[in-house]
Amino acid sequence: MGDTTDEIVFYTHPQSRGRIVRWMLEEVGQPYRTEVLGYGESMKSPAYLAINPMGKVPAIVHRGVVVTEAAAICSYLADAFPRAGLAPAQDDPLRGSYFRWLFFAAGPVEAAVSAKAFGLLAPPDKAGTVGYGSFEQMADTLEKAAAGAAPWLLGERFSAADVYLGSQVLWGTMFKTLPEREAFAGYGERLRARPAWQRAAALDDALLSPQ
Secondary structure (H helix, E strand, O other): OHHHOOOEEEEOOOOOOHHHHHHHHHHHOOOOOEEEOOOOOOOHHHHHHOOOOOOOOOOOEOOOEEEHHHHHHHHHHHEEEEEEEHOOOOOOOHHHHHHHHHHHHHHHHHEEEEEEEEHOOOOOOHHHOOOOOHHHHHHHHHHHHHHHHOOOOEOOEEOHHHHHHHHHHHHHHOOOOOOHHHHHHHHHHHOOOOOOHHHHHHHHHHHHHHO
C-alpha cells in the first residue's frame, strides 16, 4: 500500500461492476495491472480486505491510494489523467452536468433497479422518502438523459459520465431491468461502437472463457 508509483492496480472479476472500470481504464489509455479475484475466499482474504473492507470489487490502487466504488473510480481516473479528456475542467460549466449524470446513475438508478429486482421498491405513499422517488420517475429521467445524449451526455464530448451512466443503460437493456425505450437502444448502440468499450468487453469475456 505504500507504492507511490504511477502504476494502476485493478482488482476485478469479469462478472462484476469491474467491467465498468475496465472500460474506463481502456478509455483513459494508461497501463494497468489486473488482479482477478474469485467470489468468496479470495475477495474475503485478509490481504484484499486490507484494500477494501467490503470484500467486493472493483477497486484500484494508484500512487498508494485505494479507490473503491465504480462511480468514484471513474471520477478519480478522469481527474488523475486529464489528457484523456474524460472530465470537464474545474472552471468548465459542463462540470455540473457531468457530475449530475454520473451520480444520478450511481444513486437513483442503481438504487431503483436493485430495489425493483428484489421486490423492495418504496410504496407510492413513501416515494418522497427515497432518492429515486419511484421506478417510473427514475426510468423517465434516465430516458431523457439518453435521448438528450447527442451523441453524448455533454454533447460532442464523451466523458466518464457516459461510461458510468452508459453502463447502467447497457446492462439494463441487456438484462431487462430497464423498460425498452428507443432512446436507450440508440444510446447503447453508440456506446458499443466505441473502441475502448470493445477492447474492455473482449478482455473481460476472455477471462470467462475456459482456459
